[in-house]
Amino acid sequence: MSILVDRDSRVLVQGITGREGSFHTTQMVEYGTNIVAGVTPGGRGKSVAGAPVFDTVAEAMAETQPNVSIIFVPARFAPDAIYEAVDNDVPFVVCITEGIPVADMVPAYAHVRQRGSRLLGPNCPGLITPGQAKVGIMPGFIHTPGPVGVVSRSGTLTYEVVDALTRAGIGQSTAVGIGGDPVIGTSFIDVLGLFEADPETEAIVMIGEIGGSDEELAAQFIQEHVTKPVVGFIAGRTAPPGKRMGHAGAIISGGSGTAAEKMAALEAAGVRVVDRPSAVPGAIKDALHR
Amino acid sequence: MNLHEYQAAEIFSRHGIRTNAGKIATTPDEAEAIARDLGGIVVVKAQVHTGGRGKAGGVKLARTPEAAREAAETILGMDIRGHIVRKVLVAPGVDIAREFYLGVTLDRARRQNVIMASAEGGVEIEEVARERPERIIRALVDPMLGVHPWQARQIGFELGLDPDKISGFAAIVQRLYDTYIAEDATLTEINPLVLTGAGEWLALDAKMTIDDNALFRHPDLEAMRDLDEENATELDARHSGISFVKLEGDIGCIVNGAGLAMATMDAVKLHGGEPANFLDVGGGASADQVAKAFGLVTADPNVRAILINIFGGITRGDIVAQGIAEALDRVNVQVPIVVRLSGTNAEEGRKLLAENGLAATTSMDEAAAQAVQAARAA
Structure with missing residues (x-):
């Protein structure tokens, strides 16, 4: 078991012929991911890393029945790619693209929910179930199968923690990057709930950062619904108030958003909060042996 | 923005x-002229990108054009939460x-x-x-x-x-x-x-x-x-797809990924140092971009050591190493450089750096500690 993706995942790549799309398709195939098709308007008949390319998601669905899509389309076209995926009933859409305007994501998020699909990201590294499927841009070789679920708002910081876990001999059930944008499809709470329900996940690592209130909401959720041990790390204790979290951001979160507040909320919910990524494996070992 | x-x-x-409706003045003369045109009581308001202007004395009521001139004289050049006032809005009193x-x-x-x-x-x-x-x-x-x-x-x-x-x-x-x-x-x-x-x-x-x-x-x-x-440097950085925020410390940071960049700053602090900046070179950073990052960090005269922390995913280690080597040819770097390189193609990257006389570690804690030490010794 694992969450969201496994060896049965049939993956569609939207924007497969672009520079990032083709590079990462090759990487995903090398990892063993079952890439069944790609879509690039006007690209029909081509093939990337052995995967056939179609003009539309509808065609790719009809001919190859994917159940996951990963999007590598540039920011100004990415929302349309999300709509095309969910309107063609792709149940799970992973959007890697960085830089999508918030005004485009607010209605896109509402539409994805209305269609009953799940969106991961945007501005995220994707997710990986070690040894089974990599649907993202993370370096696959640092992961190893095991009992720890990892969920994070950051890309490279997740790699940092996963690498430390693997070096300490601790494998991962699934590692999920939820993305760093203000509007994201899947939140900490969603992933925590999935890990709690996954029999193969025995402990959870949660990596947050300053801004917004998703960590505080996650802390509340952990207190009420998560029985498995959770280890937390929050990046940005030395960060000054950011420009994008202006005046209005502060009012929404009611004065929350700093690392100190997030750490306090998690600790109050029984999460073991560590002060550096390299301390995660030790804390997880303690939790697993308790 | x-x-x-x-x-x-x-x-x-x-x-x-x-x-x-009001008008913008950049000199007391202009403020007086606008107040004369508007007639009656006016408000002179500092135009700066920060709140709390009223509390800081950046908003003044003026009953005459002469008073508007005096208010503008006081407000122009004022420092409000680190923002220098260069323009005032002169608007009718309400x-x-x-x-x-x-x-x-x-x-x-x-x-x-x-x-x-x-x-x-x-x-x-x-x-x-x-x-x-x-x-x-x-x-x-x-x-x-x-x-x-x-x-x-x-x-x-x-x-x-x-x-x-x-x-x-x-x-x-x-x-x-x-x-x-x-x-x-x-x-x-x-x-x-x-x-x-x-x-x-x-x-x-x-x-x-x-x-x-x-x-x-x-x-x-x-x-x-x-x-x-x-900040001119921050703007310059953005044009190259680099996120840069200037801070007060002396350890320049070059990192890939916003989360890791924040964690790197935290690590510097944890080891007793102060970061000079936040810098995320962004995804898919080219050699040119890494060289550019080098230029941004070395432009800060406070920087006494540079900590480069790269975990390769989308950004490949060998490309970053190539960028560092190229940058060292182009930019005259006077301060010690500590490199941490892990992830995709990291081994090739470390080899390439070694050929250029730079030793790279695989541990972020170790690199942060070394950078703090190097800054102290410098």
């Missing part, structure tokens, strides 16, 4: 919101009967836009949120349908408005939301929105923040950018 009050007011007015707060922004947790209003106008809204959150009225906006007229009316009634003031207020709510959507704002705010003694609605202040990710479709707004208000 932040806009000045006078710029936001111009945009609000274009969207049908009545604002307190007979205020009631003050309100009205704003539109994003509720991140709900992934929906939200209208916020309060009968406590004119004070800092963060203060109201902190101390009397029950005084703020909030209405979530349907992403597909926009603000319903009943929502705008309901906010008005909850604010305790007289029935004859409701439709005027509701129109402003609608227009402020329309402005927010049309201009790709992350905040549109009127504080205070006033009812004048004559019973008319007037936006006495205007505040607007634009989503940086959406500026590509608003060249007119991009042209409003005030270069005096922005």
Whole structure:
């Protein structure tokens, strides 16, 4: 078991012929991911890393029945790619693209929910179930199968923690990057709930950062619904108030958003909060042996 | 991107919101001339990208043109929370009967836009949120349908408005939301929105923040950018797709990924040092981009050591190493460099660095400790 993706995942790549799309398709195939098709308007008949390319998601669905899509389309076209995926009933859409305007994501998020699909990201590294499927841009070789679920708002910081876990001999059930944008499809709470329900996940690592209130909401959720041990790390204790979290951001979160507040909320919910990524494996070992 | 009050007011007015029309002065002479033209009492207001102007003495009432000149003399050049005042807005004085707060922004947790209003106008809204959150009225906006007229009316009634003031207020709510959507704002705010003694609605202040990710479709707004208000290095960095924020410490940081960049700063602090900057070279960084990052960090005279922390995913270790080597050829770096390189193609990268006389470690803690030590020894 694992969450969201496994060896049965049939993956569609939207924007497969672009520079990032083709590079990462090759990487995903090398990892063993079952890439069944790609879509690039006007690209029909081509093939990337052995995967056939179609003009539309509808065609790719009809001919190859994917159940996951990963999007590598540039920011100004990415929302349309999300709509095309969910309107063609792709149940799970992973959007890697960085830089999508918030005004485009607010209605896109509402539409994805209305269609009953799940969106991961945007501005995220994707997710990986070690040894089974990599649907993202993370370096696959640092992961190893095991009992720890990892969920994070950051890309490279997740790699940092996963690498430390693997070096300490601790494998991962699934590692999920939820993305760093203000509007994201899947939140900490969603992933925590999935890990709690996954029999193969025995402990959870949660990596947050300053801004917004998703960590505080996650802390509340952990207190009420998560029985498995959770280890937390929050990046940005030395960060000054950011420009994008202006005046209005502060009012929404009611004065929350700093690392100190997030750490306090998690600790109050029984999460073991560590002060550096390299301390995660030790804390997880303690939790697993308790 | 932040806009000045006078710029936001111009945009609000274009969207049908009545604002307190004034003019911009950059000298006391100009302020006096504008006050003379307007006649009567005027307000002289500092134009800076920060709140708390009133408390800092950046807003003054002037009864005569001479008083307006004096007010401008005092305010121009003033430092408000680290922002130097270079422009003042000179606007007619207004007979205020009631003050309100009205704003539109994003509720991140709900992934929906939200209208916020309060009968406590004119004070800092963060203060109201902190101390009397029950005084703020909030209405979530349907992403597909926009603000319903009943929502705008309901906010008005909850604010305790007289029935004859409701439709005027509701129109402003609608227009402020329309402005927010049309201009790709992350905040549109009127504080205070006033009812004048004559019973008319007037936006006495205007505040607007634009989503940086959406500026590509608003060249007119991009042209409003005030270069005096922005750190030149930060702006320069953004043009290269690099996120850079200058800090006060002496250890320059070059990192890939925003989360890791923050964690690197934290690690420097944890090992007893102070980071000189936040720098994320971004995904898929080319050799040119890494070289550019080097230039940004070494331009800061406070930097006594440089810590490069790369975990290769989308950014490949060998490419980063190539960038570092190239940069060392181009930029004359006088301070010690500590490199940490892990992830995709990291081994090749470390080999390439070794050929260029740079030892790289695989541990972030070790690298942070070394950088702190190197800065102390320098």
